[in-house]
Amino acid sequence: QVQLVESGGGLVQAGGSLRLSCAASGSTFSINAMGWYRQAPGKQRELVAVITSGGSTVYADSVKGRFTISRDNTKNTVYLQMSSLKPEDTAVYYCNANNVSWGKGTLVTVSS
Numbered sequence: 216q217v218q219l220v221e222s223g224g225g226l227v228q229a230g231g232s233l234r235l236s237c238a239a240s241g242s243t244f245s246i247n248a249m250g251w252y253r254q255a256p257g258k259q260r261e262l263v264a265v266i267t268s269g270g271s272t273v274y275a276d277s278v279k280g281r282f283t284i285s286r287d288n289t290k291n292t293v294y295l296q297m298s299s300l301k302p303e304d305t306a307v308y309y310c311n312a313n314n315v316s317w318g319k320g321t322l323v324t325v326s327s
Contacts, residue, residue: 268288
């Protein structure tokens with residue numbers, strides 16, 4: 216099993232930046248894809264970005280050009296650098312591994 220712990224959320228003004236981190240532990244050798252998802256109040260959870268072990272990335276259209284996903288395989292950690300944040304980016308951000316394991320989430324609030 217893989218355990219995931221997110222960090223880095225908080226309150227930021229519109230236009231600001233935040234970097235989220237997700238540290239994996241446990242059966243990390245089994246991890247291929249790692250991703251970030253988010254869930255805003257009253258909405259379904261949605262994909263934000265995914266990165267494979269080889270470095271291939273996929274982004275939601277709503278964050279392309281503003282968010283960057285990266286990973287450090289030596290530290291079993293995935294990052295989400297968020298820039299030019301908008302109030303509509305406000306959500307709980309969840310880390311995911313292999314579309315199976317989930318973290319508990321970290322709250323990002325963007326004020327206007």
